[in-house]
Amino acid sequence: MAQAYDHGGGVRSIRVPIPDNPLGHTLVHVLDTDAGPILIDTGWDDPASWTTLTEGLTARGTSVAEIHGVVVTHHHPDHHGLSGRVRESSGAWIAMHPADTAVVRRTREAPPERWFSYMAGKLTAAGAPESHVAPLRKAPGHRTLPGLTPALPDREIVPGELLDLPGRRLRAVWTPGHTPGHVCLHLDEEHPGRLPGNGRLFSGDHLLPGITPHIGLYEDPDDTTLTDPLGDYLDSLERVGRLAPAEILPAHQHPFTDAPARVADLLAHHAARLTGLLALLTTPLTPWQLAERMTWNRPWPAIPHSSRTIAVSEAESHLRRLVKLGRAEAVPGSDPVTYVAV
Numbered sequence: 194m195a196q197a198y199d200h201g202g203g204v205r206s207i208r209v210p211i212p213d214n215p216l217g218h219t220l221v222h223v224l225d226t227d228a229g230p231i232l233i234d235t236g237w238d239d240p241a242s243w244t245t246l247t248e249g250l251t252a253r254g255t256s257v258a259e260i261h262g263v264v265v266t267h268h269h270p271d272h273h274g275l276s277g278r279v280r281e282s283s284g285a286w287i288a289m290h291p292a293d294t295a296v297v298r299r300t301r302e303a304p305p306e307r308w309f310s311y312m313a314g315k316l317t318a319a320g321a322p323e324s325h326v327a328p329l330r331k332a333p334g335h336r337t338l339p340g341l342t343p344a345l346p347d348r349e350i351v352p353g354e355l356l357d358l359p360g361r362r363l364r365a366v367w368t369p370g371h372t373p374g375h376v377c378l379h380l381d382e383e384h385p386g387r388l389p390g391n392g393r394l395f396s397g398d399h400l401l402p403g404i405t406p407h408i409g410l411y412e413d414p415d416d417t418t419l420t421d422p423l424g425d426y427l428d429s430l431e432r433v434g435r436l437a438p439a440e441i442l443p444a445h446q447h448p449f450t451d452a453p454a455r456v457a458d459l460l461a462h463h464a465a466r467l468t469g470l471l472a473l474l475t476t477p478l479t480p481w482q483l484a485e486r487m488t489w490n491r492p493w494p495a496i497p498h499s500s501r502t503i504a505v506s507e508a509e510s511h512l513r514r515l516v517k518l519g520r521a522e523a524v525p526g527s528d529p530v531t532y533v534a535v
């Protein structure tokens with residue numbers, strides 16, 4: 194049974210399941226426009242997810258063939274996975290921020306071995322033991338699972354400009370951090386329930402009621418720029434807090450209000466985490482050693498291989514921030530590199 198919710202004012206959402214994932218579902222939002230409905234995100238590319246999406250549309254008197262366009266908050270497969278299939282079934286355009294389109298293009302074009310050797314090199318440089326790196330060298334092909342080739346968008350999202358949607362005022366707010374091209378979509382119209390505040394915000398993975406989104410590094414084999422994704426994320430949080438939307442419609446969990454309070458919680462969480470890391474960095478540590486000592490949702494020995502890789506990238510994004518703030522620095526000549534509080 195497809196679960197669709199009507200939020201009023203021509204906005205509905207469909208809970209599209211994510212197979213074998215603790216997040217459970219993606220909330221695909223449907224926005225009516227004078228040119229036909231558009232989707233904000235589409236869900237994971239899986240037969241059951243597709244059925245839920247199409248049945249959810251039918252249950253509300255629309256069909257997937259009528260979809261006019263797809264606006265993607267970011268390139269992750271639980272958001273962008275079904276975009277290609279929606280386009281094939283409807284002729285809809287797909288819009289994405291250029292920084293995430295670049296990631297999609299790279300994923301489509303680079304041979305999987307390139308990615309695995311890049312990650313193996315990065316992890317070794319971060320101090321990962323050979324036992325962690327070796328499986329990456331042996332397992333090329335993971336990223337070319339059938340159905341997981343992301344669709345190339347055909348429109349570019351320009352932050353700050355109204356999207357070309359007849360009858361609606363929808364504007365992208367660039368919120369890099371979780372990914373380099375993550376956007377929130379601000380529906381700059383009065384709230385249908387007259388909740389006080391500034392319209393409604395489709396927040397993707399940027400602002401969720403009960404989850405802190407993963408902030409790692411923007412892994413890009415072709416880019417040697419020292420980016421600061423955690424710094425980007427914290428800036429993006431403040432931007433969304435200042436917008437003060439009346440209601441937030443995230444891509445997971447459930448809608449909520451009081452964005453400034455949630456933003457304050459997340460800023461405090463990251464401030465406390467950075468302080469905790471500084472206490473650990475009284476002795477020099479590699480990013481891997483730091484990840485081992487950080488607090489996760491389970492003890493380090495119980496964390497599976499793929500999640501350890503993600504944990505190390507999260508440790509590195511925090512180190513980047515501390516270095517940028519002048520609170521930590523790399524120990525000259527250390528190999529693999531270690532960092533120490535200053």
Ligand SMILES: [Zn+2]
Nearest residue numbers: 267269371398
């Ligand atoms: Zn995501």
Ligand SMILES: [Zn+2]
Nearest residue numbers: 269271398444
């Ligand atoms: Zn997500």
